Amino acid sequence: MSFKTKLIPFAIAMAFAGGAGAQEVVKIGHVGPVSGPSSHLGKDNENAAKMAVEDLNAKGFKINGKAVKFVLQLEDDGADPKQGTSVAQKLVDAKVNGVIGHLNSGTTVPASKIYFDAGIPQISPAATSPQYTKQNFNTAFRVVANDNKLGGTLGAYAVQKLNAKKIAVVDDRTAYGQGVADEFVKGAKKALPGVQIVDKQFTTDKASDFTAILTSIKAKNPDLIFFGGMDSVGGPMLRQIKALGIKAKFMAGDGVCTEPLARLAGAEAVNGIVTCAEAGGVMPDQQKAMDDFRARYKQKYGQEVQLYAPYVYDAVMTMATAMADAKSAEPAKYLPYLAKVKYQGVTGTITFDPKGDIKDGALTLFHYVDGKKTKMEVVK
Structure with missing residues (x-):
């Protein structure tokens, strides 16, 4: 069994397998700073979103027995709050089924109001400001521990x-x-x-x-x-x-x-x-899955994971899992399932508390040895 197969949990696996007929398109927005000083992190996130969607499509993902094709709408917020709200509105106007992003708290927080008003689920793979989930927007989730x-x-x-x-x-x-x-x-x-x-x-x-x-x-x-x-x-x-x-x-x-x-x-x-x-980290029993992901990412893109890519990958898969559970990609229908989702991902088990924060979020402490980022310990 290939590693790609191992990445897909039971809930998603049940949605796979062939089938004739036209494919429904499920549009996922991804936002990160792919320009400006943090562009290396934004591109890292964008790559992982592409990788997740390619994995889903390669397996013939189905929702409620019907073949679907995931497509990404990629947007750049430049780590700028004004640009972030502008592209958020662009995604709403494009009628995306969900949003993965943003990376920075400074763009994620103002954009979240736009998604909430439109009823579009949003999973941030990186924003850590407590303010993001303190707003009590039922559309806002994150897969990393907060500040x-x-x-x-x-x-x-x-x-x-x-x-x-x-x-x-x-x-x-x-x-x-x-x-x-x-x-x-x-x-x-x-x-x-x-x-x-x-x-x-x-x-x-x-x-x-x-x-x-x-x-x-x-x-x-x-x-x-x-x-x-x-x-x-x-x-x-x-x-x-x-x-x-x-x-x-x-x-x-x-x-x-x-x-x-x-x-x-x-x-x-x-x-x-x-x-x-x-903001994140895996316990010893999860380390092999993380190592395999990093190796696959490097083989695909010719560079090391910068920081948040595994969390982006899991965020996409978590959203897809909720759609499969709900038997619908319509935001209003799968949103309640996202709130109670349980997904076993590269980074560990993803479930959310009532505010949309990840439950039992881990932190990993690092230092630098010979110029290399080196793990010290994982703290929960």
């Missing part, structure tokens, strides 16, 4: 395992960056009430010169710097931290926790210095 867990876990780890007593915090003022930084501070203070936040600085998600804020931070002599933002900013920041001779450890969330970070920062700026967490 409450991610930031809080990192904050506790910083003071308990890295022995940080004096911490400086920098965020990029996006919904994601600010949110994860705030939760980090809460987690650190809860774990060690006496911890000192010696400096708080702000930048943007397009900045490249951090001399002023890092000079201020250096004067405070922190044990650790926490950054809320993406690798396209975190990498150059780490390079300048090293150039300025700042000896602090560096910690960040999943936006920085990527393979390209070492290239963006330089291996010497990350080795033994950076600890980060990815």
